[in-house]
Amino acid sequence: MDAAEERIRRTGYSGFSFREIAADVGVKSASVHYHFPTKEKLAAAVARRYTDRFLEAVDHQLAGGEDIVEAWRQVFRVALQRDGRMCLCGALGATSQDLSREVRDEVKRFFLLGIDKLTMAGLARNSALHVLAALEGAMLTANVLEDPSLFDKGTAALA
Amino acid sequence: MDAAEERIRRTGYSGFSFREIAADVGVKSASVHYHFPTKEKLAAAVARRYTDRFLEAVDHQLAGGEDIVEAWRQVFRVALQRDGRMCLCGALGATSQDLSREVRDEVKRFFLLGIDKLTMAGLARNSALHVLAALEGAMLTANVLEDPSLFDKGTAALA
DNA sequence: TGTTGTCTATCTATCGATAGGTAGACGCTT
């Protein structure tokens, strides 16, 4: 799943294959099929784990006394700068119209829970949408322009 | 190129094929190769045309007396709601790390010219980054959640 | 002994790309 996550975050859904992630971890593609019968199931499982971990990380930031928006911003920043990759749900969501229901619903879950969490913390619904959009978009921009510092610059106005 | 643009906006770079777009327009894949020798060249050409058209559309909005940010917002809105698809450069940019230099540079061009245009109009560089990121992110969010109205809600704060 | 996990081997379908050929439109020269 680690290998799959990395590949998906770099290439999107249609860009990764069983053979590649099998090679990454040193097994054969048939062995990956043993654990995840289809590509959809694998992607859905990876997306679910990613979302759960992401929200946990936000909670951890909040526990450290961070402001809610700054907490989200910090977790996105780490995802971009430590991993050097896009947000998994951003990478999948960009081709959302081409995903199967199962995978698409997991990606949806990331955004829906994100909006929930931000509104629970007191933000208006439109503000929650704006924060999530800006963070996801800044990550994309920084990635395209190959300059991680652009994430901070593009999200400075949120703080 | 129309067919290719639509496919790329729905499925990203690795998700579209010569055969598919050939079938879309009623020819064979070899005929597409005649006009575009490689997949990279085709994607790069489509991205360049998309960027040029996009910037022209912004200029057209500006000529109508629209505020610069509102002009950009309006063009993004049309791209989302009329076409019902992601921004081409957003769809390609999400898997930016996996694109060839040629295609990647065309996607970069979209963002660089966008930032240029916004700063020329008087915005601070960080503000320009923020606007572009928020628009691109709001488009992604609206697409994933299958609700075009979320674009307006998520970008209301820009106006 | 039964379960779990991985293997080898193979299937069908599709990928991007190329080779070689053809029909028709156009311009130039005789």
Added chain:
DNA sequence: AAGCGTCTACCTATCGATAGATAGACAACA
């Protein structure tokens, strides 16, 4: 006007590579 080359835009056929997926054998372990 007739003939000749050239160009465009497609075609059929095929290439090697790779995709996702499956069946069945084998080894380790409880």
